[in-house]
Amino acid sequence: MNQERGGFMDNGFEPKILICCECKQEFAFTVAAQQYFAERGYAEDPKRCKTCHTQHKKIQRNKHSGETEFSEAHYPEL
Numbered sequence: 001m002n003q004e005r006g007g008f009m010d011n012g013f014e015p016k017i018l019i020c021c022e023c024k025q026e027f028a029f030t031v032a033a034q035q036y037f038a039e040r041g042y043a044e045d046p047k048r049c050k051t052c053h054t055q056h057k058k059i060q061r062n063k064h065s066g067e068t069e070f071s072e073a074h075y076p077e078l
């Protein structure tokens with residue numbers, strides 16, 4: 001059975017709504033963003049919305065943490 005899912009590209013990505021772990025706001029994890037993350041080898045969903053992600057990145061840069069959680073990645077313009 002070949003199940004077509006409502007016109008989405010056949011790459012397993014679908015737009016998702018995630019909850020930001022910082023501000024608890026819903027934010028969209030779009031197909032474009034998922035592809036962007038996947039290309040960079042990130043298997044997990046982002047935990048933060050774009051705003052908090054940007055803030056977090058600034059803090060991470062200051063802290064000089066060894067963890068590289070999305071530190072090189074930035075959201076594509078959507």
Ligand SMILES: [Zn+2]
Pocket residue numbers: 020021022023024025048049050051052053
């Ligand atoms: Zn947030």
